[in-house]
Amino acid sequence: MRRNIPSLQAFLCFESAAKHCSYTHASQELFITQSAVSRQIQQLEEFLSLSLFIRTRHGVELTPAGQHYYKSIKPYLLGLEQSTLDVMSHKGLGGTLKLGVVPTFATRWLVPKLHRFNQRYPEITIHLETSTKPFLFNENIFDAAIYAGTQQQIDHWPGIHTHFLMKEDVVPVCSPQLIARHFPAAQKSHRYGYNLAAEQLQQLPLLQQTTRPTIWQEWFQTQQIEHAHPYDGQRHELFSMLAVAASHGMGMALIPQMLIQQELTSGELVLASDQQLSGRRSYYLVHSSQENSVLIQKFVEWMQQEVTHSIATQESAYA
Structure with missing residues (x-):
């Protein structure tokens, strides 16, 4: 069944024109003619059955529907570009793991240790973004997350698999x-x-x-x-x-x-x-229950080893 999605070229023309509020600037950025940009956006508007731009003395402006559509598709276009760059950089080997991490844990515990993960798995690239609240993995924002929360919060987080890391x-x-x-x-x-x-x-x-x-x-x-x-x-x-x-x-x-x-x-x-x-809170690595990525498995194993090492280091100071 054909997907109900416009062409990628229409998306790119719309995104560029929306960003610059100009068909002319969009044509220069995409190395195509202004009439080609106009044609692609017209086809997109016909596909959606609504107007995305209105013409002004200075160029074009987004309609309310256009503004909403631009905000909605922009992260997906960025994600598509990043995924393409990831595949190109890894030549089909390894891959990229997008992790959501609570801020202080990321800067003070995880990031200083990531060089050891990179040494062990140079074929895997880690992308970190801070996140303090639970999210739905079907939104495709992250592959996995390191989350600090209570057992009750974990129990009420739908569609996930959890790996306990440590108590807070x-x-x-x-x-x-x-x-x-x-x-x-x-x-x-x-x-x-x-x-x-x-x-x-x-x-x-x-x-x-x-x-x-x-x-x-x-x-x-x-x-x-x-x-x-x-x-x-x-x-x-x-x-x-x-x-x-x-x-x-x-x-x-x-x-x-x-x-x-x-x-x-x-x-x-x-x-x-x-x-x-x-505390009632603990640190967990969580990911979709539908996801069984080798990259996630390797990261979980490495994390658990780092946690064990950190605890042993703390305890040795009291000996």
């Missing part, structure tokens, strides 16, 4: 200067920091995460510490923002240790306490 356990961290300012005589209990007493922890200013306003109260309750003002302090949306604020001595923050390993190793940040808060 948070630890209290701050700058060593902040501790030195409040407690000059404090001594480190291990390589990464201190185990401050309850009364000391209560004296340090707090940094809050906007999306998890009760996180400090939960941590203090877990440690059986009565804190007078667990909701006070500057608020920041991302863990990466909290890490920067904490490293500048602005307060103590609760952040997953695996996202700040570099700062802990360098001493830019230190643990104020070893006590973790096991």
